Amino acid sequence: MPITPLHFPFAFGLSKTNKRLILPGVVVGSVIPDIEVPIMWVFFSSLPDHLFLHSLVGAVLVGTILAALVTWLLYPPIISALFRVSKDDLKEACTPSCMLVFSCLIGVLSHLLLDYPMHWFNPILWPWVNPYDIVGPLVLFFAPFGPINGTAFWMANYLTSAIMILAWLSILIYYFDKDLWRNHWLGYSSRSKN
Numbered sequence: 001m002p003i004t005p006l007h008f009p010f011a012f013g014l015s016k017t018n019k020r021l022i023l024p025g026v027v028v029g030s031v032i033p034d035i036e037v038p039i040m041w042v043f044f045s046s047l048p049d050h051l052f053l054h055s056l057v058g059a060v061l062v063g064t065i066l067a068a069l070v071t072w073l074l075y076p077p078i079i080s081a082l083f084r085v086s087k088d089d090l091k092e093a094c095t096p097s098c099m100l101v102f103s104c105l106i107g108v109l110s111h112l113l114l115d116y117p118m119h120w121f122n123p124i125l126w127p128w129v130n131p132y133d134i135v136g137p138l139v140l141f142f143a144p145f146g147p148i149n150g151t152a153f154w155m156a157n158y159l160t161s162a163i164m165i166l167a168w169l170s171i172l173i174y175y176f177d178k179d180l181w182r183n184h185w186l187g188y189s190s191r192s193k194n
């Protein structure tokens with residue numbers, strides 16, 4: 001996904017599949033793999049910009065832990081500063097627990113799942129399988145229109161992004177007058193907490 005935040009709607013939807021999942025963990029997990037992209041550009045420009053954190057082994061072992069730390073330490077102060085969501089409620093939701101780590105794991109896996117169809121190379125099985133040997137199915141679908149690392153990739157990307165933007169708009173509209181930011185960032189409104 002060229003725009004990392006567009007992973008949010010998928011994570012939000014997944015968090016609704018089980019009440020025990022902690023939305024902040026799923027959300028942070030769903031964006032964390034992309035932090036490797038600028039690092040790869042700057043320090044490892046000869047390697048693919050999606051690599052370690054976009055591999056199953058790196059995402060599960062390192063991405064999950066990283067996401068849990070970010071959810072615990074950074075999510076409450078940042079979200080409470082930017083949106084009108086109680087810092088205490090955020091801190092309570094983001095307290096380290098097995099369920100928080102599991103929620104982060106679901107988030108990072110959701111990132112890989114969403115990235116896979118629309119990327120022309122996928123390091124999901126790195127270091128055992130060359131990332132360039134795994135072309136996303138959506139890219140292959142658009143391959144008749146142009147090169148997989150050009151037109152086909154961008155078409156797959158735009159389509160996925162458009163679907164995610166529509167999903168996000170639906171979330172915003174649905175919760176607009178229903179305690180929007182608590183539902184958006186915490187996963188529940190002040191009335192339905194328990």
Ligand SMILES: [Zn+2]
Nearest residue numbers: 001033034115
């Ligand atoms: Zn990614």
